[in-house]
Amino acid sequence: MRPFKFTTTNSVASASTLALQNKQAKFLAGGTNLIDLMKEDVEHPDELIDISQLSPGIKMQAGGLWLGASAKNTETANHPLVRQHFPLLSQAILAGASAQIRNMASNGGNLLQRTRCTYFYDVAMPCNKREPGSGCGALDGINRMHAIFGWSNQCVAVYPSDMAVALLALNAKIHTDKRTIAIADFHRLPGEHPEIENLLQPGEVITGIELPNNAFAAHSAYVKVRDRHSYAFALVSVAAGLQLQGTLANFKAAAELALKDARPLKHNAFKIELGKRTIVAALEQALNA
Ligand SMILES: Cc1cc2nc3c(=O)[nH]c(=O)nc-3n(C[C@H](O)[C@H](O)[C@H](O)COP(=O)(O)OP(=O)(O)OC[C@H]3O[C@@H](n4cnc5c(N)ncnc54)[C@H](O)[C@@H]3O)c2cc1C
């Protein structure tokens, strides 16, 4: 691991200023992703700016629930307001990582965790996301875990956050020190620049996540399909929320529609049928919740 400077600060504004002063600096929250990437030499900031205490708390406010960016994943998943009003989010967080990691991981860091593509982690392999212009090891490599939607010839990686899948279904909004961004717009598809993963600008700090009130609490489910039951990232995951109005949806038709534009790679065509079945399973679970 390379040497780095560790900086503490007592406000979001000063954290942002410090990051703008040093383009090689990175914010540190729980460190469960960033420190791993530094150990693997995938990321090498020369300064870490500790923001782990700056945006704590979970509270009800007009229109919905506020989750502080520094609130831990464990606190969020187990919070009575989350469990009561947004059980889908609670389930999704608890489906990820391990209890120990969730105790450290923050909500802001979870949103910004980087892909688990093995070529990204292996610095001996080409990877446009890690080193723009070097190529994509997964495109013609082992791509069983990779994308069936939204990929480009530059990058076929998937984004790994379970929490974000639920936040998308719940129409969450991401608040930063500069603006508010709908979660549907927050992450970018790889296109020609897979190294740019979201809309954040240099120095911009996530301060919290807003969950608008919704009618899904009574009928929602998060279904994650993975190679082994615990401690693994999703092959396919579905966050389903139902607002029932007399007639029940045709779940199979919805699944066909959702997967109709899928473009599988050499090793992951199985995800299309798996995706359809997981959607139907999630909708059935939501119905019976
Ligand atoms: C073994 C293992 C298994 C895992 N399994 C899963 C899983 O199954 N599902 C899943 O969803 N996740 C999983 N994770 C990922 C885990 O959820 C993330 O590592 C964690 O959520 C990241 O949060 P953090 O606070 O530790 O982020 P950090 O590592 O501190 O930061 C991550 C990135 O976010 C930036 N950042 C952090 N906070 C802010 C902020 N407020 N504003 C701006 N930038 C910020 C940092 O600069 C850094 O670039 C796993 C992790 C490990 C190590």
Ligand code: SF4
């Ligand atoms: S899929 Fe993306 S992250 Fe993986 S090797 Fe290709 S460019 Fe890198």
